[in-house]
Amino acid sequence: MNKSKVCIMLSTYNGVKYIDEQIESLLVQQQVDVQINIRDDGSSDETVQKLRDYVKFHPDQIRVIEGENLGVIGSFFELMRQMEPVYDFYAFCDQDDVWKQDKLIRAVTKLKSRQSNVPLMYCSSTQMVDQDLNHINVWPTLPPKALSMYNAMVENCCVGCTIVINPVAFQQVRASIPSDLTQVIMHDWWIYLYVSAFGEVIFDEEPMILYRQHQNNVLGGSSEGWIAKWKNRWSRFVNGKNHFILSKQAKMFLHLNKDQLSAQQLKDIQSFLNQLDSPWIKRIKYAFQMPFYRHASLDNLVLKLIYVLKKV
Template sequence: MMVKLPQIAVLLSSYNGEKFIEEQIQSILNQQNVSIHLLIRDDGSTDRTHEIAELFATKDTRISIIKGKNKGVVLSFFDLLQNVDENFDFYAFADQDDVWKPNKLEKAAEMMSKSEVIVPAMYYSRLEFTDEHLNTIGYSIIPKNRGFENAIVQNQATGCTIVINGAARKIIITRLPSWALMHDWWFYLVVSAMGDIYYDEFAGILYRKHGNNVTPATPWFALELYARVKRYLGHGKIPEKVTDQVREFYKLYQDILSKDQQKIINGFLTARGSGFFKRLRYILTMPVRRNTPFDNIILRMLILIGKF
């Protein structure tokens, strides 16, 4: 008797990725013990990215191509999720410049099979960081605080590791936001509120690091605290955008949130516009949390001084 393999749609948004996309596509096609279909949406590339993808598609019927106008990565992934067939078991998301290990999707499907099909579920995993030549340079930290209270203020689910089931896809596309910080953060926020979250310590992805985007930590607590706060506040209006994203989520999902979840969001939003002493009371008992005690100190400090 033949065992039915999990049917997985892989959604890849590409933009000027000619340097690495061929290697990434091949690693997706090489996935083991799953049946995949790769849907690529080119987000208006001006290099050979679309041409490379089309060449793959002529040789492998498991690949479909959408040539689109430039929308940006968030809207491009939302577009992919809307346009893919609804009959797949799972939906995975891919960047254009990584390499997937052959058992990446098999591991995800195995873990997510614990959830009932009617329950929204999301899988994400650790990353193996590499240089441009795929030499390992480190691993992402293993998150300790996972779930809805974390998703409100932090995204720890990197999009290229995410796999969701059909129930999660449905609840996302039927209430698409007018704006979100990032697609992966939005998925994490929605599914952590509505269903099951699975984290895998197995790093199924070789995640290429580009440029000087790794900042070494100083061992001195005060200097590290100062450096992190300065970096955070240096990201423009990120705290305001986090709040805007929470408001958008609440507007779309309030009617199906539990009373406790509504209370958590209302407390966070109310504290955002309150006076100093109300903010002080809030940070002493707030349920929202980031991944590490150190980051939680920073979060509380920023809320207290009115910068978050």
């Protein structure tokens, strides 16, 4: 039986410290053929030299694009633009984790069990670890509610470095990448939003990667306590860091995909955006009746609060 061909898209930036462990874990993936496509996002350390060495030893499996600094969102979307649509599946990868050897075949098997003519996306829990790969905890846990557009519009529960998508999802997402990336919160969130709206998202509660937590993480799951997490969130809110990010992304998503959305989806997204301009009494009423939701009860309450405050 032919092995599935999987395109791994890895973006690097000053990642020399952990890149060996990451790439080695990709090269030993079981029961799939992997092509590792790496885009360096303008590193100033020894990352590029290390990547060139890997290409010498694995010229048929590893390809490196040496690019200018675009930031994490721009770098991953540029990787998607540069990939040929010739693979069976497409996976996203960070520079500092370690993948279990059966990560890809597990994702591929689950994706193959669904109908293949719609956008499909696999994501999983992660085993969070410290710099030395000592286990911390599993995150995120299995979401209690559906992984639908009504969640994805207001929350991302899919960790980018666990995502694997089918060719339909790859080609459709690639065709709908916004020209203005300031309207996108994160590349993985955008992909989750797209696939949940037009296809199916599969969440695997078995952690398939060791997700390293360290000082240089650009983004990532947090091992901090409940109080610290909410203090940080409050600080970001007060400083205005996360104001309007949900509504900006929703507007862009609506603009690019209005012709493909169902009548109900279209109506619901438009209501979400339009009710923000209503008097506060109407905003309160809408906030507590809206179909959009976060998984945790407290997070859901916060969503309603920031909606009423017009900061969503």
